[in-house]
Amino acid sequence: MKNEKVVVCGGGGFIGGHLVADLLRQGYTNVRSVDHKSFDHWYQTHPGVENIVLDLSLIDACEKALEGASVVYNLAADMGGMGFIENNKALCMLTVLINTHLLMAAKKHGIKRYFYASSACVYNGDKQRDPNVTALKEEDAYPAMAEDGYGWEKLFSERMCRHFREDFGLTTRVARYHNVYGPIGTYEGGREKAPAAVCRKVISAKLSGKHEIEIWGAGTQTRSFMYIDDCVKGSQMLTHSDVIEPLNVGSSELVSINQLVDIVEDIAGIKLKRNYNLNAPKGVNGRNSDNTLIKSLMGWEPQIKLRDGMERTYRWIYDQMANKK
Ligand code: NAD
Numbered sequence: 100m101k102n103e104k105v106v107v108c109g110g111g112g113f114i115g116g117h118l119v120a121d122l123l124r125q126g127y128t129n130v131r132s133v134d135h136k137s138f139d140h141w142y143q144t145h146p147g148v149e150n151i152v153l154d155l156s157l158i159d160a161c162e163k164a165l166e167g168a169s170v171v172y173n174l175a176a177d178m179g180g181m182g183f184i185e186n187n188k189a190l191c192m193l194t195v196l197i198n199t200h201l202l203m204a205a206k207k208h209g210i211k212r213y214f215y216a217s218s219a220c221v222y223n224g225d226k227q228r229d230p231n232v233t234a235l236k237e238e239d240a241y242p243a244m245a246e247d248g249y250g251w252e253k254l255f256s257e258r259m260c261r262h263f264r265e266d267f268g269l270t271t272r273v274a275r276y277h278n279v280y281g282p283i284g285t286y287e288g289g290r291e292k293a294p295a296a297v298c299r300k301v302i303s304a305k306l307s308g309k310h311e312i313e314i315w316g317a318g319t320q321t322r323s324f325m326y327i328d329d330c331v332k333g334s335q336m337l338t339h340s341d342v343i344e345p346l347n348v349g350s351s352e353l354v355s356i357n358q359l360v361d362i363v364e365d366i367a368g369i370k371l372k373r374n375y376n377l378n379a380p381k382g383v384n385g386r387n388s389d390n391t392l393i394k395s396l397m398g399w400e401p402q403i404k405l406r407d408g409m410e411r412t413y414r415w416i417y418d419q420m421a422n423k424k
Pocket of ligand 1: 108109110111112113114115133134135136153154155156173174175176177178179197216217218219275276277278279280292
């Protein structure tokens with residue numbers, strides 16, 4: 100199994116880079132990593148991997164990317180944190196071309212297993228109005244009222260995976276990730292998500308001596324955050340499982356954004372004056388992952404505590420920022 104060709108689409112991105120690293124650690128010898136960015140923008144490139152630059156929104160590129168492949172992980176998407184997805188809905192929806200063309204190429208090449216990275220943004224917004232949210236079960240995606248733009252594209256692409264499985268016999272697996280964070284990812288530039296953004300702001304306050312922080316929204320909105328190692332593990336377990344329906348792959352450790360800031364301040368050994376920007380994008384009021392199904396089907400759920408993962412993430416971002424300075 101470790102000799103078969105595994106293709107990671109979006110391999111130049113945050114999760115893709117970590118997945119490739121993990122495949123190599125496990126002894127996979129035939130890994131191809133594909134992304135449309137030039138190599139100097141990839142978060143990780145690994146020797147011994149076939150790294151290719153291709154635009155996977157095009158069918159010809161998808162066919163080339165999947166040549167000779169057995170297992171495909173589709174992690175390629177035009178995405179980012181709330182600041183990006185609220186202001187770039189058309190770009191998010193254009194990602195539909197990537198999954199559509201990859202599925203067509205997967206069917207043509209007789210791919211054995213096809214993994215699709217969906218998102219908790221597919222869930223019905225009505226179930227996420229209260230910060231004391233009831234954790235989201237897989238069935239809560241319907242009746243559909245996904246996050247505008249990004250969430251609808253994910254929901255549509257999930258269904259496309261389902262119909263390729265039902266109609267063409269392609270083995271597709273779908274994970275609904277809940278906020279993934281960790282080192283070697285985006286922490287500045289507008290696409291970063293809350294954990295990296297909070298680390299950057301706290302570090303910047305520490306390095307500059309200006310002890311203030313801007314928080315998007317009132318800080319009462321709640322989320323759960325999954326450390327990258329759990330994400331990489333859960334994705335591979337799901338890919339090789341018999342679970343045919345979309346599955347939550349996320350932490351169930353719920354925190355408010357204020358509590359997330361508390362954690363980072365504690366790691367940094369600093370207290371900051373908090374300025375709340377109520378006009379900034381903040382997303383739904385509350386979102387958590389109900390892990391009943393993943394535990395019953397796979398006997399596992401994400402394990403890494405937020406404090407531990409944030410500590411590692413903070414250290415990495417700190418080194419990047421301190422080196423730049
Ligand atoms: P990322 O932006 O770091 O990685 C995505 C990669 O896809 C990028 O490197 C990008 O260059 C590449 N890409 C975009 N368009 C492409 C194209 N046309 N052809 C080839 N490559 C292209 O994001 P990530 O955090 O690694 O996310 C990976 C997947 O997981 C995405 O599908 C994302 O929607 C999903 N997801 C992520 C999170 C999270 O918290 N990070 C949460 C839910 C879902």
